[in-house]
Amino acid sequence: MSVTGLIVVLVVLAAASVVGVLLRARNGRIVTTAGRVTPGWELAGLAPQADDRVLLLQLSSPICTPCRQTAAQLTELSGTRDGLRHVEVDIAERPEVARTLDVMRTPTTVAFARDGRELLRVSGVPRRRELLEALDSELTCAR
Numbered sequence: 001m002s003v004t005g006l007i008v009v010l011v012v013l014a015a016a017s018v019v020g021v022l023l024r025a026r027n028g029r030i031v032t033t034a035g036r037v038t039p040g041w042e043l044a045g046l047a048p049q050a051d052d053r054v055l056l057l058q059l060s061s062p063i064c065t066p067c068r069q070t071a072a073q074l075t076e077l078s079g080t081r082d083g084l085r086h087v088e089v090d091i092a093e094r095p096e097v098a099r100t101l102d103v104m105r106t107p108t109t110v111a112f113a114r115d116g117r118e119l120l121r122v123s124g125v126p127r128r129r130e131l132l133e134a135l136d137s138e139l140t141c142a143r
Contacts, residue, residue: 040112043097044087048114053083053139055112059091059103070107070125077128083139113138 041048044057056074060067071088078086091098091106101110109126111119111134120134 036118037116038101038112038118040101040110040116040118043100044089046085046087049085051083052085053114053141054085054119054135056084056086056109057101057112058086058088058109059098059101059106060088061092061106062090064106066125067107070109073126073128074109077131081132081139084135111135111138 040055040057044055046055048055056078058067058070058074060071067088071086074086074088078084089097091103097103101108103110105123107124109122111121113119119138122131
């Protein structure tokens, strides 16, 4: 292998490593949204019940391994926190949901307030403590 070829390989490896580190850092990070109103409850096929405060709409796909971990975590979380509801949507069966919400990867979880405001998004497996902190004010208001 020539010196030029070796340099090209090293540059490509370095670039791939940087991209990998950046993508990994973004995984599970909570991104608050501007409170736009989208039909999250409707897309989930639900109307909020009397005690529902926040809907966690998880978009998954059948071949997504982290989706199973996310589903287990969000199901457990919704079972332990009053006012929190979790629904998983398979985008292979319902691609219109991903299009409506502009979701490009799975798992993605979008949180909606009772009134339809989008609160936040998480791509990848959510970090439990950060998710609860971000939703705390919505879960405790007007109780």
